[in-house]
Amino acid sequence: MAKFCLGFSLTEALCLGASLAVSGLCYYMYRKKKKTADELDNASHINIDGNLKDTLEVTPGARLQYAVVEGVVEPVGEPLRSQCHEDIVGVVHKVEVTEPRLGLSSLYSALFKSHDKPVLHKQVTSVPFVLRGSDGTAVQVHCPLKASGLNMEMLYKRFLQVSHGFSVLGWYFSGVKSYSRLETEEMLRVGTRVTGVGQLTLDPDGTLNLRPPSDGSKYFLSMADYDTLRKQYSAATKAWKRLLLYLL
Numbered sequence: 001m002a003k004f005c006l007g008f009s010l011t012e013a014l015c016l017g018a019s020l021a022v023s024g025l026c027y028y029m030y031r032k033k034k035k036t037a038d039e040l041d042n043a044s045h046i047n048i049d050g051n052l053k054d055t056l057e058v059t060p061g062a063r064l065q066y067a068v069v070e071g072v073v074e075p076v077g078e079p080l081r082s083q084c085h086e087d088i089v090g091v092v093h094k095v096e097v098t099e100p101r102l103g104l105s106s107l108y109s110a111l112f113k114s115h116d117k118p119v120l121h122k123q124v125t126s127v128p129f130v131l132r133g134s135d136g137t138a139v140q141v142h143c144p145l146k147a148s149g150l151n152m153e154m155l156y157k158r159f160l161q162v163s164h165g166f167s168v169l170g171w172y173f174s175g176v177k178s179y180s181r182l183e184t185e186e187m188l189r190v191g192t193r194v195t196g197v198g199q200l201t202l203d204p205d206g207t208l209n210l211r212p213p214s215d216g217s218k219y220f221l222s223m224a225d226y227d228t229l230r231k232q233y234s235a236a237t238k239a240w241k242r243l244l245l246y247l248l
Helices: 010-042 052-057 168-174 226-247
Strands: 063-075 089-098 101-103 114-116 119-126 129-132 138-141 153-161 176-178 180-189 193-202 208-211 220-222
Touching: 010 063, 010 226, 052 193, 052 208, 063 089, 063 138, 138 193, 193 226, 220 226
Parallel strands: 138 208
Antiparallel strands: 063 129, 063 193, 089 119, 089 180, 101 114, 101 176, 129 138, 153 180, 193 208, 193 220
16 A cells, blocks of 8 residues: 555544544533633623622623523513414424434435434424512513524424335435424423523613623523533533543
8 A cells, every 4th residue: 555755554544534623523512611600610600680780880880791691481472372282372482394214325325324314304393581589670581582492392292104115125225214294392381480591781771681691602492400501511512522522
């Protein structure tokens, strides 16, 4: 086999390149998770109460760049209604139809089966809402669909068997087999306690707002509490660090 001038064979060079690529990906993920974990650790944890406006009034620009608030979801106006449970209302609603597949990328990879779940239909809607504090103080939530961590309550889930009439041999050569369709409905329900992490501002008219940070920091709306969020990202940072050190 031909050798390069540095003494590497083509196979060795390819392996080295793949190793460097994987290490680079691990380093990128480690830095990304660590940045978010550090930002969560340093975020200002603010109570939604009568003192919040006073705090922002004496803050430069009437703004906290990265703050944590926790409150109960309440719609501004008419809420959304579940399609499957008419008595359930919320402020963010998601309906999705996916087609889980068992795929074979090639004849060579027949022993290495991979799962795929293409989305056939997806509809996400939201209405204006606030996070309400215990004393009635409210923070208007902006751009909820841009937030991370919004794992909503599953209201409906149904599998439908799909038959395409393919033989096993046809599946083997086509590389993909669809075996069912999954219909789901999720909702962020009115009355749910939510943790919001983002930019907190006070408008001249006295409206309190939570929106995506202008500096690109991660925006969160989560049903988990603040401490749980911090622990999740701290654990993810440590996991990527361990993997990176293992590869080096």
